Amino acid sequence: MSAPTPPLTPAVDLAGTREAVDTCLTGFLDRKMRAAASEGMPTEAISVLRRFLTSGGKRLRPLLCVCGWCAAGGHGDTTTIVRAAASLEMFHAFALIHDDVMDRAATRRGAPTVHRRLAQHHREGRSMTAARHLGVSTAVLVGDLALAWSDELLPTVDLTSRQLGAVLPLIDVMRSEVMYGQYLDVTAAGHPTGDVEYALRIARYKTAKYTVERPLHIGAAMAGAPLAVREALSAFALPVGEAFQLRDDLLGVFGKPQITGKPSLDDLREGKHTVLVALALERATPSQRHILDALLGNPDLDDAGADRIRRVLTATGARAEAEHMIIIRRTQALRVLEAARLPPAATAALRKLTGAATARTS
Template sequence: MGTAWDQAGFRGRVQAALEAFLDEQAERLLPLGRDAARLVAEARTSVAGGKMFRASFCWWGHQAVAAPTDEDAVVRACAALELLHASALVHDDFMDASDSRRGRPSTHRTFEHEHRGSGWRGDPEQYGAAAAILLGDLLLSWADELVRRCGLPLAQVAPALDVLDLCRSEVIAGQFLDVSVQARGHADVDTAMTVLRYKSAKYSIERPLHLGAALAGAGPETLAELSAFGLPLGEAFQLRDDLLGVYGDPQTTGKPAGDDLVEGKRTVLVALALDGAPASDAALLDRALGTPLDEADVERLRGVIDASGAHEQVEAVIDQLTDVALAALDRASVDDDAREVLRSLATAVTRRTV
C-alpha cells in the first residue's frame, strides 16, 4: 500500500455505501407509503455533504492493524459511523433549538415548515420535534444494522459491535450531561472537558479507530495505543469545533454567527472566559448566553472572550493535545503507511475552518 490516499475517492465510496443502504431501507418501507418516503428522504439529506472524518478514522484504524480482506465490507462498516453521527446531529439540533445545519434547515425545522405549509392540525413545532426524534432513533438503529450486515463474518464483526455499543452509550450519556449543564447554567473547566470528551471526542476519533481496528482483529494493547492517539486528538478536534461555534464564518460553517453563544453552550472556551474575565465582563457573558443575539452582540462577546485570554488558551491547548496525540502515534506499533495518513488526518481535524 502506498501512502498516497485518495480522500475524496474514499468519501465517494462511503457516500455510495450509504445511498445503497438507504435505497434498501426505502424499499423495505415502501408499504408504509409517502410519509415513510419523506423520512428516508430526510435521512439521505442528513448523511450528505459531511467531512466523513469518523468513517476515515475507522478505515485507517483497520489499516493500522491489517489491510482489509474485503474492502467493500469495511467501507460499509465505516459508513455506519456516519449514520451514528447523523443521528447525533438530528437530536442535537432539536435539543439545542438550532434552526440550521450545513446551510439548510435542521430536521425538526424542515418537518415543522412542512406541517405549517400544509395547514395540518396540531402544533407544527411538536410535529417537527416528533419527526426529529424518530429520524434520529431510526438512524441510530440503522448504524447498528449496517455494521452487523456489512458483509464480514459475524465472528469478525462481533468485537466491532461491542465498540459500537460502548460508543453509543457514551455519546448519549454525554449528551444528557451537556443538556444538564446548560440547564444548571454553570460549568467549570473540568466539567466542560468531561462533556467534551464523552459527547464528542470519543465518538469522533477514538471509537472509530477502535471499531476499524476491532474489525481487523486488534487486541487490547493495540486498542490502548490507538486510544493514546485518538482521545487527545478527539479533544483537540472538539475544542476546534467550540472555537468555530463562536468565531466561525457563517458562509463556511453553515451556522449563524456565534451560534454556540446563542444556544448557551457552556463550552471549555466559555468556562475559561468566565474564569479569566473581569467580574463585569464575566457577568455580561453569563447573562447573554442562551439569549437572542445580533451581530453586534456577538462581536461584543467575542471581545470579552478574547480579552479574557480564553481564545488564546484554547488554541494553546489544541496544540498541546495534538502534540500528545502525535507523539503517541509515533510510539504505536501500527502500519507505517497508516501512521502517515493518520498524521495528515490529525492536521485536517485540528486546523479546519468548518
C-alpha cells in the same frame, strides 16, 4: 522531529473510502425507499434522511474507522469495513438530527435543520406552534430510524464470532458514551461555570471518544487488533478529539457562518458549557463576569450582544488559551503517532486527518 516516513505500503485511499461509504449509504436508502413506497409507508422520512446525509459532512468517523482497520493490519477486500464505516456515519446522522432538536438549531451545513425543514413542509393547514411541534416529532422519528438503520448497516452476519465479540461491545460503549456526553452537555447548558475540567469531560465523551477513539477502535477490532494497538490508538485519539472539540467551540463563536454552515449565535444563545466559555469565566474580572452572566444563555441574544461576549472571550485570554490547548494536544497526538510504529500508510492517513480535524475552518 524527523521528516515524515515515506509510505512503504499503498496509501490509505481517503477519497476512495469516502466515495465507497457514500455509495453504500445511498444504495441502502434507495432500497429502503423502494420498499417503503411499495408498502404505503412514509417515504418522506427516508428522503429527508437521504438529503441530510448527502448534503455534506466530513465523513471523519468512517475515515477513522478505515484508518483503524489499516493500523491493525487490515488489508484486501474492503466491503465489510466500508459497511461498518457507513454504519458509523448513519449513527452520526441520528446524533446530529437529535442534537439539533435539543439545541433548537435552525441551520446545519448551510441549510435548514431537519426539524425546521419538516416544520416548513407540514406548515399548511396548521398553526405555527403545531407545525413546529410536528417538525420536532418527525425529526425525532427520522433520527430514530437512522439509529435503527445504523444497526442494520453493520455487517453483523458477515462477521466471525470472534469479530462480533470484539466489535459489538465497542459499538455499545460508543453509543452510551455519546448519549451520556450529550446528556451532560444539555443539562449543563444555560448555566455555564468556570469549571474547565467539567467542560473537558463533556468534550471527552461527546466528541473525543465518540468521534475519534471509538471509530479507530471499531476499525481496529474488525482487523483483530491486539491490545497494544488499541492502547496506542487511544493515546493518539483522545488529544486529537479534544482538539477537535476545542476547534468546534472556537468556530461556533468566532467562525464565519458562510463557511461553517451554522450561525455563530447558537452556542451562545444556548449558553453551552464549553471549555472556551469555562476558561473565560475562570479568568473574568467582576465586570467581565457580569457581561457573560447577563448574556450567555439568553435566547434573544443579538449580534451586538454576541460581539460583547466575543470581546470578553478574547480579552480574558480564553480564546488564545483554547488555541494553545489545541496546539498542545495536536503536538502530543502526532508524537504518539510517530512513536506507535503503525503501518506507514495508516500513520500518514492519521497525520493528514489530524491536521484536517484541528485546523479546519468548517
